[in-house]
Amino acid sequence: VPLTSTRSPRVQAVRRLTRRSARAAERRFVVEGPQAVREALPTLVELYADPDGEQRFPELLAAAPCPVTRVSRDVLVAMAETVTPQGVLGVAPLLDVDLATALTGVPRLVAVCEAVGDPGNAGTVIRTADAAGAGAVVLTEGSTDPHGGKCVRATAGSLWHLPVVSGPTLAETVQALRTAGLTVLATSGAGQDDLDDLQDRGELTGPTAWLLGTEAAGLSEQALALADRTVRIRLHGRAESLNLATAAAVCLYASARAQR
Numbered sequence: 001v002p003l004t005s006t007r008s009p010r011v012q013a014v015r016r017l018t019r020r021s022a023r024a025a026e027r028r029f030v031v032e033g034p035q036a037v038r039e040a041l042p043t044l045v046e047l048y049a050d051p052d053g054e055q056r057f058p059e060l061l062a063a064a065p066c067p068v069t070r071v072s073r074d075v076l077v078a079m080a081e082t083v084t085p086q087g088v089l090g091v092a093p094l095l096d097v098d099l100a101t102a103l104t105g106v107p108r109l110v111a112v113c114e115a116v117g118d119p120g121n122a123g124t125v126i127r128t129a130d131a132a133g134a135g136a137v138v139l140t141e142g143s144t145d146p147h148g149g150k151c152v153r154a155t156a157g158s159l160w161h162l163p164v165v166s167g168p169t170l171a172e173t174v175q176a177l178r179t180a181g182l183t184v185l186a187t188s189g190a191g192q193d194d195l196d197d198l199q200d201r202g203e204l205t206g207p208t209a210w211l212l213g214t215e216a217a218g219l220s221e222q223a224l225a226l227a228d229r230t231v232r233i234r235l236h237g238r239a240e241s242l243n244l245a246t247a248a249a250v251c252l253y254a255s256a257r258a259q260r
């Protein structure tokens with residue numbers, strides 16, 4: 001018998017996970033839609049499917065390592081953050097790892113966002129870092145939770161592809177990266193070095209971590225001071241600056257090209 005009551009405690013429990021404090025307390029988050037459910041499948045602790053989901057994704061339901069709960073469309077809509085959920089919704093353990101664990105793989109390319117508040121930007125940086133072959137992403141203290149619905153959706157599955165560290169201070173992050181042998185480059189429109197020049201001089205071939213600032217304030221003075229260099233991306237037109245995720249794409253791909 002499918003679960004049809006939108007007032008059921010199960011619905012309330014899933015809904016609660018839209019709050020960061022509840023995710024932190026329960027160490028679980030909501031995974032919406034077939035793509036994310038497929039990525040998270042081996043780790044799922046709960047899986048819900050409405051009639052449409054049952055019909056369209058039988059392979060996901062069959063492969064789930066947890067019980068599958070059939071729910072009405074209304075219940076799935078009540079559980080989901082998206083307005084039109086796509087048939088399936090799961091609950092999975094949080095994915096974030098600590099800095100030391102993320103760096104054990106000795107990554108050659110890392111993206112660090114300092115206090116990134118916008119989940120769309122954070123998710124896009126994670127997706128871009130994955131695409132560029134980076135070995136880890138760090139979101140420092142004061143950043144958005146990568147397990148929030150908006151951020152998860154913006155990663156388009158990349159959240160499951162590389163370690164994401166959440167919450168260390170900028171100072172401890174830089175220290176750990178340096179100990180792991182990475183050169184730390186801070187990005188700023190007023191950076192001392194021009195990205196194209198670094199690339200042309202062959203100075204991007206080594207292991208590199210890129211520091212990225214917030215949309216409103218850019219990197220802190222502390223971040224700029226801690227970095228080995230500050231780097232600017234040349235702006236050829238009249239734009240005052242780049243969006244931080246776009247700047248991440250330019251820098252990470254410059255490194256990927258130089259390193260590969």
Ligand SMILES: C[S@@+](CC[C@H](N)C(=O)[O-])C[C@H]1O[C@@H](n2cnc3c(N)ncnc32)[C@H](O)[C@@H]1O
Binds near residue numbers: 211215241243247
């Ligand atoms: C919108 S910008 C920050 C603008 C802020 N008002 C400032 O002056 O730094 C957001 C982030 O994207 C990156 N960024 C944007 N434009 C850049 C450029 N031309 N060169 C290097 N990094 C840039 C930096 O990481 C920056 O902190």
